[in-house]
Each structure stands twice: as C-alpha cells, then as structure tokens.
Amino acid sequence: MPFRYRLQKVLDFRINQKEEQRMRVQKAQRAVYQAEQDIKKNNQDILDTKAGMRNADPMMYERYDTFIKHLWEEDEKLQQEKQLALEKLEKEKELL
Numbered sequence: 001m002p003f004r005y006r007l008q009k010v011l012d013f014r015i016n017q018k019e020e021q022r023m024r025v026q027k028a029q030r031a032v033y034q035a036e037q038d039i040k041k042n043n044q045d046i047l048d049t050k051a052g053m054r055n056a057d058p059m060m061y062e063r064y065d066t067f068i069k070h071l072w073e074e075d076e077k078l079q080q081e082k083q084l085a086l087e088k089l090e091k092e093k094e095l096l
Contacts, residue, residue: 021096028089035082042078046071 005011046068053064 018096021092025089025092025096028085028092031085032082032089035078035085039075039078039082042071042075046075 049064049068049071053061053068056064
C-alpha cells in the first residue's frame with residue numbers, strides 16, 4: 001500500500017474544489033465571449049439594414065425603421081446580458 005498523508009483526503013478535496021472553480025471561471029469566460037460575439041453580430045445586422053435601407057423602395061422605409069428600432073432594443077438587451085456575464089465572471093474569479 002503506498003504511503004498516504006493523514007490529511008490526503010482533505011488535500012484531494014481542496015484540489016478537486018479548485019479544479020471545479022476553474023471550470024466555472026472558464027464557463028463564465030465563454031459566456032462573456034458569446035455575449036460579445038452576439039453584440040458584434042447585432043451591430044453588423046444594424047449596419048447591413050441601414051445599407052439596405054439606402055437602396056430600398058421609399059415605401060419600405062417605415063418597415064426598415066421599425067426593424068432598426070428592434071435591432072437597437074436587441075442591442076440594449078445584449079449589452080445587459082454581457083454586463084451580467086462580466087459580473088458573474090468577476091464573482092467566480094474572486095472565489096478562485
């Protein structure tokens with residue numbers, strides 16, 4: 001039987017806890033990255049819609065305005081989600 005310290009179980013438990021916390025930090029980092037990617041995609045959609053509006057029939061301007069307004073509302077929502085993800089990441093880093 002190999003030699004084991006008396007507190008080996010405690011050491012193993014702490015190592016295990018540390019690894020689980022690192023995994024939670026990585027998960028939070030992925031959430032922040034995903035939120036940033038969603039924001040970039042939404043911003044590109046806004047730019048594409050504005051460009052399409054310049055070439056569109058004047059009868060469609062109202063629909064384009066409505067859609068752009070929706071995209072800006074979506075941007076605000078995505079910014080809030082990113083902020084929550086950043087807060088969660090900071091909280092998880094503190095526990096590490």
